Amino acid sequence: MxxxxxxxxxxxxxxxxxxxxxxxxxxxxxxxxxxxxxxxxxxxxxxxxxxxxxxxxxxxxxxxxxxxxxxxxxxxxxxxxxxxxxxxxxxxxxxxxxxxxxxxxxxxxxxxxxxxxxxxxxxxxxxxxxxxxxxxxxxxxxxxxxxxxxxxxxxxxxxxxxxxxxxxxxxxxxxxxxxxxxxxxRGLEISPLPLHDRTIFTPRNPPIFEFEHKGVEFTSLKTHNLKHNSVDNIVVHKVHYTVEFLAKLKDKASSMNGNNNKPFTKFESLVAHLWRAITKSRCLNGHETTQIRISIDGRQRLNPKVSNEYFGNLVLWAFPSAKVKTLLQEPLFYAVKLIHDAITKVNNNYFRSFIDFANFKVKEENLMTTADMTKTTLCPNLEVDSWLRFPFYDLDFGGGCPYVFIPSYYPTEGMMFLLPSFIGDGSIDVFIPLFEENLTAFEEICYTID
Structure with a gap:
């Protein structure tokens, strides 16, 4: 082309x-x-x-x-x-x-x-x-x-x-x-209007560092990984998960949730499934630790809540982790619960602790963010960017909504994008960059629920 x-x-x-x-x-x-x-x-x-x-x-x-x-x-x-x-x-x-x-x-x-x-x-x-x-x-x-x-x-x-x-x-x-x-x-009035005030995230007096943020959102300059690798052996693979498959996956994960009547979410269940499948296809040492970086929107988690029209960044991350051997030996429920608990932890208290830490400690200790798009390999870790709840498909110039919406080509091994399928039936498309030598193994198990 x-x-x-x-x-x-x-x-x-x-x-x-x-x-x-x-x-x-x-x-x-x-x-x-x-x-x-x-x-x-x-x-x-x-x-x-x-x-x-x-x-x-x-x-x-x-x-x-x-x-x-x-x-x-x-x-x-x-x-x-x-x-x-x-x-x-x-x-x-x-x-x-x-x-x-x-x-x-x-x-x-x-x-x-x-x-x-x-x-x-x-x-x-x-x-x-x-x-x-x-x-x-x-x-x-x-x-x-x-x-x-x-x-x-x-x-x-x-x-x-x-x-x-x-x-x-x-x-x-x-x-x-x-x-x-x-x-x-389309000649319409822009509505709703955005909220532009980025000064609303004020630290507490005195600050309360309730959670650890060094080594999580921030790292020291001395230990920050600046290594760049080749992407020639990385393939971006697309997987389509049907509504039926997602329902079975969610039921499988939630069936072992004991006396807790609240089922796990479709998102939690799918990410757990992908975590296990990708880890298995990577053929990692069982004693290695694998971790997922999951974006968490703070608009509904802060108290008081921040308007959905807030324009800027308001995201932190959950970091569930496990030993490779344990992750693969335990049932799906184990991985889903790790993800659920890690996401639950990123609540109002966590966001407030982050605001305090970022205002008082980052400059003092010369820290930098761990969010790094220059890496080409995340193995043994993963990153999940979920666009499932964003109204990207609502862009309409007057001739109707798009029939395709996709991320660009991001050959960062282990960095996944989750999107609602253009079919519009609730199914999900996942874009997964993998090492070429691991692709066949992943394809053999990506639809297997165990």
Whole structure:
């Protein structure tokens, strides 16, 4: 598939009245600072009819008035703290064309081909990427926080590649922005409006360090792993789990839950199943410890709750772990309970403890975040990024919702993405990067419930 770039330009917010002063800035919250300092990319596919590129572009300019952060730039204040400059420098808008049908693009099969359907990823460059892509990245202060690519096909289909910086917003907030973009394109009022105040996470006086955060969300500079490995032997495998399979998995896990009448969730059961299957396919030493990093949204866990319209990052992680031998010898229930208990632990008290620690200890002890997108191998560990509850499929420019929504090509061994299937029946698609030599073993057991 040869993607022909037609144009690349910067577009800025389109104000109806006088633009606001551009010297304003937003300080990054402790949750922003703890997340991944990198761009993430997602890809949409729409069947015809779709609005012309100009209509989509103008809608983007209008929604940037409400979400000014995306049109800004990263910078630092006079104390050296990271901020978002609300300077309306704009976002990158690329128009491209493919002389062929979208069916030939094989969007449903994760591969490096996807890299040509969205703007480049800063700090996360696949070795297969073009040389010119490697040279295009900007330094702090001029980084384009949002980049969009519209790729048209001869069949009339449209692919939208969306590259956004994670320091600005988490998946929850980004999905809300995308829905608002569609509203603007359809001539609707943007609703609900985002909450932009990132100063709401104030530490307690005195601070209470109730939980351990060093070695969890943060690590010292001396011990931080900066090793980079090749991705040539990593394959991104897609697995589809039907509603029937998920129900059986959940029933199997919950049937051993004793006197607790509350069943485990579908998510907990599936992640436990994948943890065991991937660990088995890796052929690890039984005495090794394996751990999963699971994202936890704090909006409903903090007390008082934070509005769902909060725009920014508000995520911490659960870290269930086990010895390989025990994980594989014990029944599914064992792994599910480890995951359930670890997730339950990340409650209001944990979030408050994190806020206190991040405000008082990180700078004092010269710590850095453990969230690292530069790693290419997580073995013996895993990471789970669940997009099951985000309204990504609700993006509608006027011709209907997308029929494909997928993450880009992320060949990081062990970093999984869980998405609701485009079928729309409650089934789940999982994108799993594995070492090529482990793929056959995984395929043989990924549908076996034991």
């Amino acid at each position: 040869k993607v022909q770039l037609r144009s690349s330009r910067m577009i800025k917010p389109l104000y109806e009245d006088t633009p606001p002063q551009t010297r304003n800035n937003i300080s990054l919250s402790v949750f922003d600072k703890a997340t991944y300092d990198s761009h993430m990319a997602i890809i949409y596919a729409f069947r015809p009819p779709t609005p012309p590129n100009k209509a989509i572009k103008v809608a983007l300019q209008k929604v940037l008035v409400v979400y000014r952060e995306w049109a800004g730039r990263l910078g630092k204040d006079d104390k050296g703290e990271p901020i978002i400059l609300l300077n309306d420098e704009g976002v990158r808008f690329i128009e491209a064309y493919v002389d062929g049908s979208l069916d030939q693009a094989l969007l449903l099969k994760p591969s490096a081909t996807l890299l040509s359907l969205h703007p480049s990823l800063k700090q996360r460059v696949c070795p297969r990427a073009r040389d010119e892509e490697r040279d295009s990245f900007s330094e702090m202060g001029v980084v384009e926080l949002l980049q969009v690519q519209l790729t048209r096909f001869t069949c009339g289909s449209l692919v939208v590649g969306f590259t956004s910086h994670h320091l600005v917003a988490d998946g929850h907030s980004t999905s809300k922005f995308l829905v608002a973009w569609g509203q603007a394109c």
